[in-house]
Amino acid sequence: MNKEENRKENRWFAIRVILLLIFGLLANLIIEAQNEDWIQPPFEGYYKLYKTRLNKAGIELPVDYVAIRYNTNLKYTPYLGVARGMWMPTVVNVIISERWNTYPMAARMWVIFHELTHDIFNIEHGEIDLMQAGLPEWLESWDVDEAMDQLVRFLKKDYDWDRVKEDRSALGQMTK
Numbered sequence: 001m002n003k004e005e006n007r008k009e010n011r012w013f014a015i016r017v018i019l020l021l022i023f024g025l026l027a028n029l030i031i032e033a034q035n036e037d038w039i040q041p042p043f044e045g046y047y048k049l050y051k052t053r054l055n056k057a058g059i060e061l062p063v064d065y066v067a068i069r070y071n072t073n074l075k076y077t078p079y080l081g082v083a084r085g086m087w088m089p090t091v092v093n094v095i096i097s098e099r100w101n102t103y104p105m106a107a108r109m110w111v112i113f114h115e116l117t118h119d120i121f122n123i124e125h126g127e128i129d130l131m132q133a134g135l136p137e138w139l140e141s142w143d144v145d146e147a148m149d150q151l152v153r154f155l156k157k158d159y160d161w162d163r164v165k166e167d168r169s170a171l172g173q174m175t176k
């Protein structure tokens with residue numbers, strides 16, 4: 001290959017890399033626009049458990065888009081999870097600290113269910129057991145079961161379903 005050919009080859013390679021990047025970006029935008037869920041594999045089972053538990057009680061989750069992802073920046077905070085989509089109707093955007101992975105199963109369930117309950121139903125701290133601020137020190141799987149039963153009872157009896165439609169996302173941004 002002579003120099004000229006070499007340069008052409010390099011230029012073509014660069015163009016292909018750029019095209020690939022653009023396609024990747026576009027694909028990402030299209031996926032977001034289609035409202036496809038973006039749940040990372042470690043959280044899929046937990047989301048299914050939560051959803052199934054409520055579905056069995058006749059409660060459909062009022063959501064269009066669900067994202068549950070690790071966020072590395074949370075390791076600099078005391079938070080195991082944050083419900084970023086709270087007060088944003090139909091959008092669920094939960095981020096989870098990598099430290100979550102070091103906790104026992106019951107605690108991992110508790111964290112995911114707690115954040116989903118914030119995000120999906122706009123339920124705040126203290127309203128039910130599951131929504132106490134901070135992770136309880138002792139947790140067994142039946143504690144999680146009981147807390148979920150209580151959530152179901154709350155949603156069926158005392159909950160004001162207009163709350164899922166409330167949009168305070170602008171306020172959420174101001175107070176960040």
Ligand SMILES: [Zn+2]
Pocket residue numbers: 114118125131132133134
């Ligand atoms: Zn919370």
